[in-house]
Amino acid sequence: MIGNNMSLEKRMSYDDLPYFRDQILERIDSLKCFLSNTPPMMANLMTVSTVSRTEERLKQVKPIRVSIKDDASVEEIIQALTDICVDDIESLSHDSTKVTTKYPGLIIVPERADLLESLITSINEAKNDFAAAMRRIDNKKNVRFDKVHKKLPGLVAMHSTRNILFIKSQLKKVTFSWRLNRNQEVKTAEQLVSLLERRRASEVKNVATTNLNVVSNIDKALHRLEFHPLKQGESYRLCRTNSFPVPIAHIFAFRPEGQERNGNKYAETDYSVVKASLPIFAAGNIPQLKTLSDWAPENSQGPSNQRKLSLKYTELVPGAELGIFIVSPEN
Structure with a gap:
């Protein structure tokens, strides 16, 4: 039971958590309608096998497997975006948020880029509102964790608040790879x-x-x-006790006509590196794509x-x- 001395702002944020979560799901449902009416030309979706916090602490470094769907359905894309809860609630305390699955990928629709961007912006705004509501509940992470999961059992907070990336410019190439966290x-x-x-x-x-x-x-x-x-x-x-990598994407996007190079390394494209726990969305032509490979610890050990x-x-x-x-x- 939440203490009686909780401030009004904290109480309101606590009581409104289901509302903020449902706002995310409702806006993702609007994206589902859009994708059903504007079928993607490319729907590459990867699923990265999970790594628990317990495995990290015990240093049980195992290969990380990646399954790849080259033609994911709209249902599969939406499932990746709405996978924000776990059925085994105890695993959240025991294994932490590392029990979540990551879904790198690239979704390209042929047209209506402005509407797609608007829908994704709306989803991200709802995610940011949800994250802010959780932060208001308590400044201490461990206390906040307990209170949030009393209200929303099974919620995976990290995954529920991850923003979705939309690329405005025409893509030339996207390369997915692994990045080891600074240890x-x-x-x-x-x-x-x-x-x-x-x-x-x-x-x-x-x-x-x-x-x-x-x-x-x-x-x-x-x-x-x-x-x-x-x-x-x-x-x-x-x-850090963990030596597990995270998926990232190297993005090469054509520079808009008339935009100056401004010291960019490449003559015709802008280059960026982003985390890729969720599929990336864009519109236009299909770019070159390199997907993730399985990760094995023997390929990453040893002093640099x-x-x-x-x-x-x-x-x-x-x-x-x-x-x-x-x-x-x-x-």
Whole structure:
């Protein structure tokens, strides 16, 4: 039950969550009508196999499979856009939002670009309104997560608020590929203390689910950060436990007639790289297309430069798997 001390604005946002979600679905339904009346000339839809947060934490890196539909139906396109809930509600807490499926793709309609753009803009506005309503419920992510899922069980917030991309210009080529997230950041002791204190508060918020071993390891890390300063040449690194890539799209779009090049690399096209968790929409002629291939970890492991080979990584708390390391030069 939501506390009685919730502000009026938070209460209204909480109560209105189903309305904001339904606005997204209604506007996607309008897009469905459009696609039914203006059948796509190209409807390439890829489905990327899911990776759970649990697999990331256990470092169970497995190949990521991609299934490709070269002629997806309108129903299949709409299903990809409306896949914002999971049936297994417990998996949201256990596996996090990584249980969602990503749907890269390219949908090209022959005409009525202005109407298509208007429909997609309307959907994105509804998604932004929904995201804003969720943010108003509480500033703390873990509290917000609990409250949102009491009102909308099974909602996958990340996927529900992802905007859909519409490309106005005529496309020349679209190439889908993988991008690995940056896996480490240099941090100060103060930054790590702040991070660990937030982790600890989140871990102890529910007595029934508190893992005392995790709390103990966090306390050990806080103690070491305070009482064991770095030696000469050492630094702290926060390393992500996941090494799973995300799909991206390299977009080459013809530059409109009369528009200056403005230092762009290519003479006739503008080039951009975008995340591709949802299909990309455009109108006009069919461009060249390169789809995603399956991703295998053996193709992405190993240091990217010689400098990494000369660094030694030591866990701040050995065996704790907090993702915090002391980095020092190899002897």
